[in-house]
Amino acid sequence: MISAAGVPNATALQTKHLVIGVEDIAYYPYFDYTRNEASLSKAILDRFAADQGYTISYVALPIKQFSKWLYENDIDFKYPDNKRWHPATKDHKAESFSDAIFYLRAGTVVLLQDKDRPKAFFKSLGMISGFDPTLWKAEIASGEVNILDDSSTKVLIKHLVNGLVDGVDIDIAVAKYYLESLGIKQQLAYSNTLPQEIYSHQLSTIKYPKIIQQFNQWLAQNKAFLEASLHKFHIPIEQPVLQASE
Numbered sequence: 001m002i003s004a005a006g007v008p009n010a011t012a013l014q015t016k017h018l019v020i021g022v023e024d025i026a027y028y029p030y031f032d033y034t035r036n037e038a039s040l041s042k043a044i045l046d047r048f049a050a051d052q053g054y055t056i057s058y059v060a061l062p063i064k065q066f067s068k069w070l071y072e073n074d075i076d077f078k079y080p081d082n083k084r085w086h087p088a089t090k091d092h093k094a095e096s097f098s099d100a101i102f103y104l105r106a107g108t109v110v111l112l113q114d115k116d117r118p119k120a121f122f123k124s125l126g127m128i129s130g131f132d133p134t135l136w137k138a139e140i141a142s143g144e145v146n147i148l149d150d151s152s153t154k155v156l157i158k159h160l161v162n163g164l165v166d167g168v169d170i171d172i173a174v175a176k177y178y179l180e181s182l183g184i185k186q187q188l189a190y191s192n193t194l195p196q197e198i199y200s201h202q203l204s205t206i207k208y209p210k211i212i213q214q215f216n217q218w219l220a221q222n223k224a225f226l227e228a229s230l231h232k233f234h235i236p237i238e239q240p241v242l243q244a245s246e
Contacts (some may be wrong), residue, residue, distance in 0.1 A: 012158055017055045018211070020045065020203075021075035024060035024154055025128060028177050029233035030104075030201070031080070033060045040233045041079060041201070044101060047225065048218050063130030070095065070206050077208070080201035087130070096209035100200030102226060103238035106135065107196035108167040109175040111160065112187035124148055124209045126156040126168035133169065135195045154178045161186055167194070173235045198238055 022041075026032040031041040042058075049056045061069055067086065069078050083097050108125065110117070122145060127133055129149045139145040148165050150156050159165045159179045168175065175188050191197065205212055219226070230237050 002237060016053070017057070018049065018077060019075045019207075020056060020058050020079050021061045021069045021073055022058050022079055023066070023130075025063055025130075027128070027171075027174055028153075029235060030171070033058050040102075040166060040229055043229050043232075044226065045079065047202075047222075048215060051222075052214060052216065063128075065128065068203065073083045077203055077205045077211075079203050081204035082199055082202050084199065086087060095204050095206055098203040098212050099219055100202060100240065101219065102230060102235075103198050103200050103240055104171050105190070105196055105198055105236075105238050106169070107172070107190040108135075108194045109160070109170050109172055109188050110167045110191050112189050114166070115189040115192050117166075117191070117193060121193075122166045122194070124165045126150070126159050126165040126170075128156065128170070128191045129154060131169070135169070135197070154182065157182065160188075167191060172235075176234075198240055200240070224225045 022031060022033045023041070024034060026034055028037075028038050031039045033039075033042075045056060048054075050096055056130060059073070059075055061073060061075075065072070069075060081097065086095075108122070109162045114121070124146045125133070126146070127134065127147050129151045130148075133140060133147060136145055136147070140147060148156075148159060150159075153170065156165070156168045156170065157175055160168050160175075161182075161184055172188065179186060179188060203212065203215060227237065
């Protein structure tokens with residue numbers, strides 16, 4: 001059975017339960033599947049499932065094995081994902097990616113008083129273990145910048161406040177949430193002098209490209225809900241820039 005929009009519905013796809021592989025880290029308010037708590041991504045995916053007659057289970061997987069999830073784990077989908085995080089391999093081309101669910105800003109979060117510091121000021125950066133230091137590869141290779149990584153977002157924010165790192169490569173909404181959870185009165189901002197990029201979170205699959213089509217249709221029809229969800233979780237609404245990678 002096909003919907004009026006030409007997208008298969010859940011009954012036609014013969015798939016009722018979706019297993020989604022997710023990162024085993026706390027990156028709230030975007031996601032934190034280490035505990036059963038509402039988050040932006042869970043609100044969106046759960047709403048899609050409810051609207052289309054699916055049920056969902058989330059399987060937290062090691063971020064350092066991220067590129068292998070869809071090939072070595074018994075999951076149907078991967079979230080978050082993004083085409084630009086993968087090399088252009090034959091296997092990668094077999095994956096189907098959804099449209100952008102929402103956009104985020106990749107930048108370096110610093111103490112407010114350091115937001116205009118020149119690039120030469122930054123000698124040590126905090127980063128979540130397993131994340132790719134896309135904006136700093138040349139400086140790391142030359143030894144100009146050292147990376148202090150940790151699996152705990154909260155620990156990285158502590159390091160920033162205590163001066164153990166000069167900045168943390170993290171989303172500002174995430175940084176502010178964990179700062180508040182620590183009860184620390186401090187102001188944070190993106191560095192004005194360091195590179196920033198706009199990118200998106202996408203859903204990916206090998207098994208069910210038709211459900212990706214269905215999800216894309218749902219995204220297009222639920223823009224008001226998506227925007228309201230960003231507001232609910234106090235996340236800035238970012239817009240894609242011309243020729244930006246998804």
